[in-house]
Amino acid sequence: MSVLVIAEHDNAELKPATLSTVTAGLQLGEVDIFVAGSDCGSVAEAAARIPGVGKVLKADAADLKEGLAENIAPLIVELTSSYSHVLAAATTDGKNILPRVAALIDVAQISEITEVVDADTFIRPIFAGNAMATVKSSDGIKIITVRTTAFEAAPAEGGSAGVEDLTGTTDAGLSKFVSQELTVSERPELTSAKIVISGGRGMQSGDNFPMLEEIADKLGAAVGASRAAVDAGFVPNDYQVGQTGKVVAPELYIAVGISGAIQHLAGMKDSKVIVAINKDEEAPIFQVADYGLAADLFDAVPALSAELDKS
C-alpha cells in the first residue's frame, strides 16, 4: 500500500493536523506527503523531517498560495495513479479539496475516519457522532479525510525524506482569492490546544467572553464556543465546537454556560476530562462531565480565576 498525505499548512508552517494524518497513513502503508503552496519550501522541509515519510512532493506556485480547490485538486488527481490511498485532515481545506479530487477520479470519499480497520475498511462517525459506521470501500483508490483528534500526532522530527519539485499548470481559471480575515490570537489553536474553555448561550453576551479569556490565559488554553453562542453573535464562527464546527479532544475541556445539545457534544465528547459549569442542574452537559459544578457562571468563573492564582 502506498499512501499520499496532503499537507495542511499556511505556506510557512506545517500544521499539527498533518502529523495526525500521517499516523493514519502509516497504519495503511508507506507515506509520501504532497505540499501545494507558494514559497512553501519550509513546509516541505518540515514534512521531510517526519519519521517514516518516503518522499515529499512539492508544487510551488503563486496560484497555489491560498489553497483554492479548483487549482489544487487537478494536481492531486495527476498523482493518484501511483497511490492506493489519498488522505487529508478533515479541516476546512481538506473538506474543500478532497471531494473534488474524489469526483474527478470517480471515487466515493470516506469522510472523517476515526479508525483504520484494514486497507479497505474504516470507521467513521455519522449522525453527529451518535453512531459509528464501519464502511468498506470497493473503489480502487481510497480518498479519505481523517478526524485528527482520533489519531496521535506523528513525531515532527527524526526523518530525512527527499523533496521533489512538481511542475505544471496551476491556475484552473475558475476562482480567485480576494481576501481573508483570520482571527489573530496569542492563544493556542482550538483544535490542537491541551485545554479548551468554551462558552455557551449562558454567557449572555460577547462582552462576557473576556472572563473566559482570562482563565484561558492562566491555563494556556484556547477559547471555544457552542453554536448557540456563535448564532447569538457573541463570538465569530471559528470559535464553534460541534457537529458543524470544530471537533476537539483536549486533555481538559471546560464547558461554561453550555447546556450540552447533542450537536455540541459531537465536537467535544472525546476530551479526556470534561468540566461543566451551569446553573441548571438538569442540563444534559452534566451527563458527560467528569466534574460538574451547578452554579451561576457569573459567580463561578471569577471564583475559578481567583482560585487558579492560589498555588
Added chain:
Amino acid sequence: MKVLVGVKRVVDYNVKIRVNSEQTAVETANVKMSMNPFDEIAVEEGIRLKEAGIADELIAVSVGPTQSQETIRTALAMGADRGILVETDVMTEPLAVAKCLKALIEKEAPDLVIVGKQAIDDDANQTGQMLAALMGWSQGTFASNLELNDGTLKVTREVDGGLQTVDLKMPAIVTTDLRLNEPRYASLPNIMKAKKKPIDVTNPDELGVDVSPRLTVLKVEEPPKRQAGVMVEDVAQLVDKLRNEAKVI
C-alpha cells in the same frame, strides 16, 4: 438567472437517533423526518436572490425515496417555483447524488447551484464539491455571504482560521454554512399555494446515472458511552480535583 437548490430528507435535527437491533443502520421507521437544515439555508438564499430581482426561477431538487416529495414541497412552500424528484430507494452516496444533479444541470442549465455543506445524517460534506468537479465549475464552500456582480460571484467562506473571500467564475456551486441566512418559516397561505406548484419525478435510470453504492456499511454501532462523573460543591473543590485527581492543570 436560474438557480437550482438541492434538498435532502433527513432525520429531524431534534430526534435522538437509535441504532437498530441488527446493528446495520440507524432506526428511521416512525421517526420524524425534515429537510436537512443546511439545505433550508440553501433554499432561503435562492429565495432571497429571487426577491432581490437577481434570480428569476428557483428549482428545488431532491434525490431520494417517494417521501422526498414532502421535502421538495417544503421548499416550494418557502418560495421555490418548482421541484424535481430523482426517485430512488437506494441509500445514495454523495457521488451518486452529484451525478444525478449533473444530469439535471445539463437539462436545466442553471447559473448557480446552492446545496447545504453537509447533511446531518451521513455528515459527509461532499456533494457540492463533487458536483463542481463533475461540472468543471468553481466552488464556494461553507459560504457565509454571497454577492453577485457582473458575472462574478463573491463568496465569503467560513474557514478554520476565520473568513476567506473568493471570486468565482459563473456558473458556480455554493455550499451553505450556518450564518449565510436565517431560513423563513412557510406561511399557511404559501403552504396551500405550494400544493399547486409542479414537481417533476424522474429516476436515476432515466438520467443515465448509476447510483450503486461504492461503500458497504458492515456495521453501525452506538459510540462508547461516557460515564457521568461527580458534582463538586464549589470552585475550590473543582480546582483541587483538577490539580490532584485528574492532574490536568
